[in-house]
Amino acid sequence: MTGGMMIPSLLAGIPLLGALASLPFRSDPEQLKRSCVTWAVLSLASIAGCANRIEVPTEGLLPLYLLPLAATISILGQPVHEQHRLSWLSTLVFLGIGLSVLSGPPLIAPLTVALLSALIAGLLYQHHSALWPRSWWGIGAYGFGALCAALSAAVGDPLSSLASLLACGVLLPLLPFHDGYLTALTRLPGSLPSFIVVLLPLVGLHLLAAAMPTVSDSVAWTVGFFALAGASYGAFKALAQSRVRLLLAYGSLSFFSIFWWFAAASRTATPRAALLVGTVGLATSGLMVAWQVVRTRYGDDVDPQAISGLATGMPQYAVLLSLLALAAMGLPPFGVFAGFMGLLLGSPFPSLAGLFVTLLAWLAASWYIMQMVQRLLFGIRRPELRYTDLLQAELASLLIVVLVLLALGLVPSTLFASEPAALGIPILGESFTWNR
Structure with missing residues (x-):
């Protein structure tokens, strides 16, 4: 593994490893929550320890620090309940994907964003209630965002920049692509909404930093x-x-x-x-x-x-x-x-x-x-x-x-x-x- 890939892989791998290491505690919600919080804090510590070796993006290092901090806050603020187990594990998975986008090579960022958008669309399809019924507009918005992110990696400019800009409009909400954002904040379970509200805009900002100068x-x-x-x-x-x-x-x-x-x-x-x-x-x-x-x-x-x-x-x-x-x-x-x-x-x-x-x-x-x-x-x-x-x-x-x-x-x-x-x-x- 090259030196340029080692640090991004480490930063993204810690929360993903934490999600796997926390699986044995699924039967004990209190222990599971404690484990997820611990791995989120370890992720923040790894960023602080590797800060001088990270290739600094245009928007600076602040987003990298905010993501594990937001994950810690979101999981910690949730009550201990068996219904929140999936959301705690999903928070760690999304944290790993988000850190991969922010710290990894620009070439793979669009594909990682497409994966993130597709996963959120799948969760929105699964989670709804009588108070918050399923929103096909919200699901479709993230499906559209995933398609645009993948398209931006497959074609050249100027179509690539336009597709990336459309994906940014879904993640960092911009009218008229904001329905997915509204749906995610109201339908996703447990700790995910309070984490998604930090994760998706910062990921969208990272893509925007590359797309906006070329439009x-x-x-x-x-x-x-x-x-x-x-x-x-x-x-x-x-x-x-x-x-x-x-x-x-x-x-x-x-x-x-x-x-x-x-x-x-x-x-x-x-x-x-x-x-x-x-x-x-x-x-x-x-x-x-x-x-x-x-x-x-x-x-x-x-x-x-x-x-x-x-x-x-x-x-x-x-x-x-x-x-x-x-x-x-x-x-x-x-x-x-x-x-x-x-x-x-x-x-x-x-x-x-x-x-x-x-x-x-x-x-x-x-x-x-x-x-x-x-x-x-x-x-x-x-x-x-x-x-x-x-x-x-x-x-x-x-x-x-x-x-x-x-x-x-x-x-x-x-x-x-x-x-x-x-x-x-x-x-x-x-x-x-x-x-x-």
């Missing part, structure tokens, strides 16, 4: 148009949602669409872009884990309108949920704000009208996220509800998310870049370069 001006203009449409559509759809998972899905779609607008203008994917995409996914993941706490106590089909007054009975939960909401709203000093401001100040934007739309979508996020948190935490304390504060695993999972989002808002993103800035001043997670 024509007309294609870039079209992407920018759909990005602005998606930012507005996601924001207003989120305002109309009563189901929390759909609210979070549409809200993150709006933020990801804002990134697409910047990407269409700059034609590249930098560590600043990875900071925005990664922190939006991580904040959404944290909010989904926080909603899982409510579902664990009051049932999967609980009506959010029937839950209120959690702040008095669950103070630890209230504090962490409030901090997560501030981070997801894009307020300082958290990473979403740093990523947004980094792109806003460091990327060209073609029109003031587009800038107005993106800012309006950002302000709308503040409204619907705060409205959701206010409804859950405050209001009348209901005597029929059993208020049980966070368990140790739930507390650890949410606390890690908050601390990482805070750190990414304060640490210069150039630490994860391939080259340091020529002259940079670290401000809230970004290093802005000034020309002498």
